Amino acid sequence: MIRFDSDYIEGAHPAILDALVRTNFDQTAGYGEDPYCHQARRTIAQQCNDSTLGVQFLVGGTQTNVTVIDALLRSYQGVISAESGHINVHETGAPEATGHKIIAISTNDGRLTIEQIKECFDNHWNDHAHEHTVQPGMVYLSFPAENGLIYSKAELGAISEFCRANDLYLFIDGARMGYGLQAEGCDVTLADLARLSDAFYIGGTKVGALFGEAVVFSDKEMHRSFRYAIKQHGGMLAKGRLLGIQFQELLKGGDECLYFSLARHADTQAMRIRRSFEAKGVEMWNNSPTNMQFPLLTKAQQQSLAQEFVFEYWGKYDEQRDIVRFCTSWATRTEAVDALCSAIARL
């Protein structure tokens, strides 16, 4: 069986394993205060065109989301998020476990619009009894969104402007950041994200690393205290250098860095899958340009493909069809996609 069910089914890119083996017996300080982490911080700040940015490394996505949310918000504040946002649906109530309500907005396409954010915000403050509902303190969005769609620079700019005018933090979940940045038609860069958000992260786990997420932030209070929040939330890795070593391998080299080329590979393979479905007349659920593709398949079509491939059921679409998800990743072999495209053609 060939797996297309997620983007974390293999280990890491060999260059990363090599780097870990090569540095294995170096003796360094712990907790991310080692030379590898410091180097990776500089590399990431350069990629973001801003040497004043803070960079800290955590192990996984839920941990990162929760740590940033809890570090930035006051106890009585909540997070505005798409109803389909990862923090709202697939984190076992982790943000709430730190005390923060999610103010979930039902969206058209899994992405928050500036109009929706404004309406939600205005509804809160216009209410004469606003203190009876949680105070909005942050806008959370995922880039790309949980359904593979991305935001344009103009869309992010409008959201950022509104947030800054209204004392809302803007936090961008980048668990699949690379696949978004390298997608066809994406006009957003790391530097844009650093400029427009208060905090965002560059996901390593799903884009070539064994594990790891690099949080980038400009907020003054986070500069002073984010490491407390990391430690308190159990996210400070004793051998923190493992994160620095991996991110240095991934992000060094500017536009030619491994992170971008791995992501581009996955997006290219995903578009091959998309075009195969379209050629077969299979309707796609949305216009995702990233590594997740969502064809609408009948049960018979699913059974046929399931003989050779693993993919994920995403939800019921109509009486005839379900939404299913095919994921590529940095590790997806071209031959595996060849086989899938052939099978699609035979449907």
Add this chain to the structure above:
Amino acid sequence: MIRFDSDYIEGAHPAILDALVRTNFDQTAGYGEDPYCHQARRTIAQQCNDSTLGVQFLVGGTQTNVTVIDALLRSYQGVISAESGHINVHETGAPEATGHKIIAISTNDGRLTIEQIKECFDNHWNDHAHEHTVQPGMVYLSFPAENGLIYSKAELGAISEFCRANDLYLFIDGARMGYGLQAEGCDVTLADLARLSDAFYIGGTKVGALFGEAVVFSDKEMHRSFRYAIKQHGGMLAKGRLLGIQFQELLKGGDECLYFSLARHADTQAMRIRRSFEAKGVEMWNNSPTNMQFPLLTKAQQQSLAQEFVFEYWGKYDEQRDIVRFCTSWATRTEAVDALCSAIARL
């Protein structure tokens, strides 16, 4: 400089790196539901002589402590711990951040005694206004303790019996478990710990792994729901197999497993350092039989050793001397200890 300041300054034992490289492109399910994790679970249960035990893997120690405490306790319960317990002094208030007060007991030697636990418990329940203080729900202890000392089987047995008779969970922090189990004079085994506690963990981070802690538990409620707690606390690694692979390498082989031999090596080297200090007439702070040794050194002695070695200031002892800590680990080279012993002899 040769570092003796902690036991997490190198990467992992080469056998572990080899295993990670070897399995790198296998495709598996995520979140610890893969064959490697299942195999490691069986291996650990065998080492504990009880196939009904639950085993789950987390990344780090603070994360593990907090997740177990919060999974087991009711919201109104607290944890009885030595004042010097890791959860009380070096975790940035992480247990409290999950809502649980630490009922800290001042100890003679960093280890809780059954008499102290009883007194603390009785003081609570004898109090006519007991509901004005937090309800004791758990006893937490570290094996070995934060100062390197270990508990005997009889001591643990008495504590366990009291806990079971009084609805208290017994949770044992095993961040340095191996170094305790392999210490001279230790009469405790993994099977004893599994039998006497409700939950304990086998620390990998400090004993040969890149990272990882294996929690072993018998509690029925944890069997059902501990994975929820892991996810909620951000501790569920997407590529969970990285933990299974490492623990399988460490624990396979019964009494001859890598975990035990690495720990034995560190303890042996630590005892060489101890004997060098004693031979020089330097008093030791305590009788630690494990990988941490605490000589009482004058400032001049510290400066002399600091020319070649890194070690840790632990606290002031008297007007002349400080307590300092020397740590060995699975990775400590015999030649490094040779050099240290020579330097000690020259003091």
Add this chain to the structure above:
Amino acid sequence: MIRFDSDYIEGAHPAILDALVRTNFDQTAGYGEDPYCHQARRTIAQQCNDSTLGVQFLVGGTQTNVTVIDALLRSYQGVISAESGHINVHETGAPEATGHKIIAISTNDGRLTIEQIKECFDNHWNDHAHEHTVQPGMVYLSFPAENGLIYSKAELGAISEFCRANDLYLFIDGARMGYGLQAEGCDVTLADLARLSDAFYIGGTKVGALFGEAVVFSDKEMHRSFRYAIKQHGGMLAKGRLLGIQFQELLKGGDECLYFSLARHADTQAMRIRRSFEAKGVEMWNNSPTNMQFPLLTKAQQQSLAQEFVFEYWGKYDEQRDIVRFCTSWATRTEAVDALCSAIARL
């Protein structure tokens, strides 16, 4: 101006003030361990036909909801609630601040159905990755609901049966309990609620008391520890007797108790308002039989009534009409309703 905007705009029924004045200089123990509270506990248990029930008194509704939820649930569990449930919309994220996510269900009429609860529960446990979403631990419902509707005994019985079969607590918010129990067509009694739920409360604040909510529970763990939860959540009143004295005044006398007659009065007045609107041809939003009535009024109609009366805007209904709320209470004067009905007739 005559206020119909809520049911907590006056103080307390004079019999309660008399009792407070009469007992003012008695010396008693604090924190609800006094003879008045003990007597009120027995009175309430008798009203519920079960002398084994636990009864504890708290000051307000949000406090009570949060304390019960946090006392009963494990840290990784959430609460199934109607999206319009008070805990989800008007408590400033208080349940989440104790760590528990609300699993909000969109309802047809503000009331949970057994089918919706089943579907929500099954979706969770059928999901192969259930531990990635919060574990359902409780069903919360309000009696009457936030829109004035009530549940029948059969509806509550079915929900209760499902909860007991599936390890879910059933907790009933009774902030307006009296108005529900005394409504036309209600076939539910206090004894039914005690039998069918794990915990519910009898709201005093909105039904004749200065303040106070009496929590009734059968759960064994709550018997042992609920007072810890009350104290920890800041809900243990030093002069706890103030609550016992008030509830004894309200509930003594069996079916003829003050609590029921005050509620009946409010419901009767509310039905007079309802019939006035209906006589005028004004459509009502729903069939509430309790003290809250929701006519659909044009802006012109609202302006007309607002010259003499205060009422509450509840939401937009269609292009022409808004939903507005008129509340009666134990303190509503018949003459005030006379005046309102005349004004309605003049619309």
Add this chain to the structure above:
Amino acid sequence: MIRFDSDYIEGAHPAILDALVRTNFDQTAGYGEDPYCHQARRTIAQQCNDSTLGVQFLVGGTQTNVTVIDALLRSYQGVISAESGHINVHETGAPEATGHKIIAISTNDGRLTIEQIKECFDNHWNDHAHEHTVQPGMVYLSFPAENGLIYSKAELGAISEFCRANDLYLFIDGARMGYGLQAEGCDVTLADLARLSDAFYIGGTKVGALFGEAVVFSDKEMHRSFRYAIKQHGGMLAKGRLLGIQFQELLKGGDECLYFSLARHADTQAMRIRRSFEAKGVEMWNNSPTNMQFPLLTKAQQQSLAQEFVFEYWGKYDEQRDIVRFCTSWATRTEAVDALCSAIARL
């Protein structure tokens, strides 16, 4: 039996009950947004000589402590408190339940000194691994302290200066505020407390009210959001006016206000008890000038007094004697103290 075991064993001063009866049928807005609360806010601000101060009302002490702590602190911050501080010993872990560790300092006499605060603070920030311990964010002290002692204006001034220079909030628990302010030798005023602290409260529950604590604050963020914190912590009373009415009765009248005269009465009676013990040669535990007095009594002496009086065991002092507590209050009758003094003379 005559009770001297606490200061909350009676109801309220008759003037307060009268005011509640008098206003009972007035119709007002809820949640502390009524004219009575606004008036009481102005009265308190006048007593504090600063019209820009914020004033909000809560029901009880634990609730108030927790709400202020959680409103002011960041999630990774802790509270510096005397080990004997009320929040550390008698609140069932309520501050920790909101996520904040208490950094407990062992004191000589139950009062924090500026030297101890400095040492604690410096130890944290000097530590090279400070982020491994909780970040100090606030100094909490009680005025008077839990053992009846008070701070001088100079002592509070020095603590305040240090806090402001080091980004620490200063929060003063005033559950027994009146008894401190009116004590012989006290040189502190409400205006001093408002000037020197970021937040403090005027305790009503123990000084004449049925219940209620008035929080006074200057912090800008609290002005904007403290009411959210109150609601979220379940402390926003629906009939908030009950608090405004009581505090207006207590604090109106400047230096001649009821609050001060009631407190002075209690202190005077307490000093009579103190002098009776001293005349009898009974040693006192400390020099408390407030309403709590702590003689050191033998078991025989305790048994003798316990025939007529209720008092509280406070702890063992030496082989012969225990510390016991006698409390007076606003409601203590002179004749009751006469009787007690006679009994003491007969010991």
